[in-house]
Amino acid sequence: MKNSSDRIQTSHAGSLPRPDDLIEANAKREAGTVDEAAFQKKLTESVADVVRRQVAAGITVPGDGEYGKSMGHKINYRAWWSYSFSRLANLKVKGLGLYDMPAHRSSPGNTVLSSFADRRDRQRFATAYNDPESGVSTGPRAHDWPFCVGPLSYIGHKQIAADIANFKAALAASGASEGFMTSIGPASCARIGNEHYKSDDEFVFACADAMREEYKAIIEAGLVLQIDDPAIAENFDQINPEPTAEDYRKFTMPKIEALNHALRGLPQDRIRFHLCWGSWHGPHTTDIPMREIVEPMLKINAGAYSFEAGNVRHEHEWAVWKDAKLPDDKLILPGVVSHATNVVEHPELVAERIGRFTKLVGCERVIASTDCGLGGRVHRDIAWAKLETLAQGAAIASKQLF
Template sequence: MRKSSDRILTSHAGSLPRPDELIEANRLRESGKADEQTFQKALTQGVADVVRRQVAAGIDVPGDGEYGKSMGSKVNYRAWWSYSFQRLGGLKVAGLGLYDFPVRRSSPGNVVLSSFGDRRDRLRFATAYSDPESGITTGPRATDWPVCVGPLTYTGQAAIAADIAHFKAALAANGVSEGFMTSIGPASCSRIGNDYYKSDDEFVFACADAMREEYKAIIDAGLILQIDDPAIAENFDQINPEPTAEDYRKFTTPKIEALNHALRGLPKDRIRFHLCWGSWHGPHTTDIPMRDIVGLMLKIEAGAYSFEAGNVRHEHEWSVWKDTKLPDDRLILPGVVSHATNVVEHPELVAERIGRFAKLVGRDRVIASTDCGLGGRVHRDIAWAKLETLAQGAAIASKQLW
């Protein structure tokens, strides 16, 4: 994994806006009106273009934009997660919507996840969440979600092989030596119905065993693997009533252990982990503080950690690194531009944010990044402007730090 040895390098969190042609190809394939060959043709061109645009914008470590993760509309906050439904065996589509799973209540020492609709932030701001003019949206709601009904297996070999082939060809065409590809983490993967495994912990380990095959495929291809597992932080909002920080850490520890189980034996310096509190444009007043989970994050066997640090709910948490020791062999990718606003950050502000982290953990261990994926969350023109200002801010910070 590259380090910022002579300047601040740039990357991002994964998802980038899809071109209309790819969105339409996805929509037609999902409706059975187009074959796989038509989709793959659109995907090949889309990945080639998105890597070229990242390089032109000044991104040093590009991704494939998560283009192989099906997204049939311009606004979509869950493609990073729902793609796994097509790559796992043992699932059955049920007539349940995302918000229809049973409401479960926690108690001290007995923390359980409730339904998506029972999130504390959603309950507190129910009027805003139900108002179509409030700006809180995640795109079209799915009416059917999967339930695990048998042994979980990985069936996405052809899909991940195609994703890797498209991306490597695009990297080579643009002379890029290092790129990253995202894959869902076990804790997030397991946030579906379970009618087979005896416990939530058993289910999350089953997800770890299944998804390990995808992790290995990405690393074996010579790419950087990024684990997307927002459930590590985001679950806190989906527990009702609010648990203590200690109870939440106990609840989350088996999920960290499952992820490390999936990563066992894989080269740590080829893995980065993305932490976030959920990318929807809501108030986020019930997010768990970074200070309460940073220790859990650092237990993950990854060489770098990506996290939200640019949006107004979490920007102040740069100060956590004043008294948190970053292990000597690790890097950080703080978000210095945000998915949560249409305002394009000024390059001077981006440089200021980078400088805070560089002074605390060392300039060579900071890679400038985004809070979360930009694709499906802000307009494509705004997303690309944010990547450009990210690179401009990194250039300013580099002059200040070297």
């Protein structure tokens, strides 16, 4: 991976806004009413354009915008996850959604996930979440959630090959020397219904073995692999009653072990990990503090760690790195612009945020990034303005630091 040896490098968390015609094409494809050859041509052209625009905006480590992950609506919080449903064998849709699942209660020594509807953030602010005009949202409710009904295996080889081919062609055309591609982590992959495996831990390891095929394909193509696994931090809000930090870390470590199992033998310097507390627009008063999860995160066998640091719930946590020991050979990608507000950050504020981290871990080990994916979270015009101000702030910081 690039580091910031002579200037602050810039990247983002993955998802970028899709053009209207691609969203429309995705919707038709999901309905089975699109010409596949025409769709693939549109997708290839769209990936080329989104990479070109990133480079023009000043992003030095671009992604493919996650355009190969179908998004049939402008507002979409799940494409980073639901894309995997078509790439895994033995999943069956049963007409239930995330919010239809039964609620489960934890007890001392028995920490379990509850339903999405039983999230503590949703319970505390139920009126706001149920008010369509409040601006508080987890996105449209889906009722096509799958269940695992047999042994998992990866069947997405053709799809990931197409994603890689589109992205590599776009990188070559734009002149970018490095690019990253996202893939779902095992713990998040396993947050679907399970009717086959005997335990949650067995299921998450099965997800790890299956998704490893995609991880290998991305790395073997010469790209940087980004693992998206918000379940590592976000699960905390989905446990009732609220667990202690110690109990939550015990609950989370098998999921980290499963991810490391999936990454075994793969080069750490080609892998980055994205941690977040969920990208929905809500109060987030029930997030686990960064200080309680940073050490488990650092046990993940990645060469860089991406995390939220620009929104008002987590910005103060830059101070965690006063005490947390970042290994000498690893990088961080703090979010210095946020998906959680329509306000476009000022470049000088972006530079100030970058400076907080460089003072603690060194200039060369900081890549300026976004809190989370911008696609489906903010209007496309705002998203692109945020990437531009990210690059402008990095340029200001670079003049100050180098």
